[in-house]
Amino acid sequence: MRVALHALCGAAGAAWRESFPLRGRDVARWFPGHMAKGLKKMQSSLKLVDCIIEVHDARIPLSGRNPLFQETLGLKPHVLVLNKMDLADLKQQQRYSHAISQNDEPPSMSTVQKTKKIIQHLEGEGLKNVVFTNCVKEENIKQVIPLVRGLVEGSYRYHRGENLEYCAMVIGIPNVGKSSLINALRRQHLGKGKATRVGGEPGITRAVMSRIQVCDRPLMFLLDTPGVLSPRIESVEMGLKLALCGTVLDHLVGEETLADYLLYTLNRHRLFGYVQHYGLDGACDDITSVLKRVAVRLGKTQKVKVFTGTGDVNVIQPNYPAAARDFLRTFRSGLLGPVMLDRDVLQSLPLAAP
8 A cells, every 4th residue: 555645755845865876886797607507508408499488577577688588599489478567566656746846756657558668668679479477366377378379380390390289498587487487377277286496586496497287288388497697787776676676695785785775766666665564653765764663663683792991781783684684575575565666767768659
C-alpha cells in the first residue's frame, strides 16, 4: 500500500537526492570461472537445441542483459521472458495533488504504456518475442510453450529437422528465475514438482544440466544453464541495479552501500512502503538514520567494547549490517511494493505508438 506523501514528507516537503554518490566504487566485475565455462558449454550445446529462452528480471527490463548471449547464441529463435513481473512497477501510479512541486517527477505511465514502451524498445534491439511472467503465481506461463513451438515450426531446424521433440536452452544472468520457470512449466504441463534447484542467491545452478522434460504435447525438453553475467558492466549504477535484484553476492558490493542505493531509489520514486513496514516516524534520505531505526525496531543490536580512560565499557549499538540485510531481503520479497529500477531509462524513451 502506498503511503500518502503528506504524512511522510511534512508540511514543508522533503528534498530527496537527485543523484547517488558512487564514490568511485567498482561493482562491475564479477565474473567467476564457472560463468565463463558455462558460456562455453552453452555454445557447445547449441546443436542440441531448437530455441533459446532468455530469462531476465522485469524490474530491469532494459538493463543488465548479457550481450554475449546475442553474439554467441544468436543463431537460434529467441524468446525473452521478463520474470518477476509481480515485483516490477508496471501499474499506473496515482499522483497526489497536494504534493505537486517543481521537484516532482513527470506523471507516471499506465501499465499498457509501460509494457508497450519496453516491448517496442526491445523489438528495436531485435527481440520480437517478449513475455512477462510471474513464476510464483504462474502468470502468463501458459504463453511460453506455444510461443516456442510456433517459432521452432516456423524456422529451419538444420540437422534436427527429423526430431519429433523440441528442445530449448534456458539462459540468463544469475538469479532471474530460470529454474523457477522450468519448474513452473512442469507444473503447468506435466503436473509434476521441482526438477531443478531454486535459490535466492546467484550461482545455484553451476553446470549445464541434462535435458528436463516440461511438456508432452508437444514433447518438449529444456536445458537449465548457470547464470552468466557480462564480464564488463556498462556503469556502476547498472551494477547497483543488478546487485539490488540479487544477481551478484551482496558482500561483493557492500550491504550498506546497496541498502543506501535502495533507499535513494525508493525515495526518488516516492515509494514510502518502508516507512509503514518498519513503523518509522517518517521517510528519511539518510541511510545511517534509517538503518539505526530499523535495527532498534527489529532488536538487531550488538555489544561493542569501548576503551576509556577508566577502563573498558560495553556499549549496546545498532547492528547496521544486519539491518541492511533485512532491508534488502524485505525489498526482494516484494514487501515494500513493486519497483521499476529502469524507470529513468523508460521515461527517456519516446512514447509508445498506440
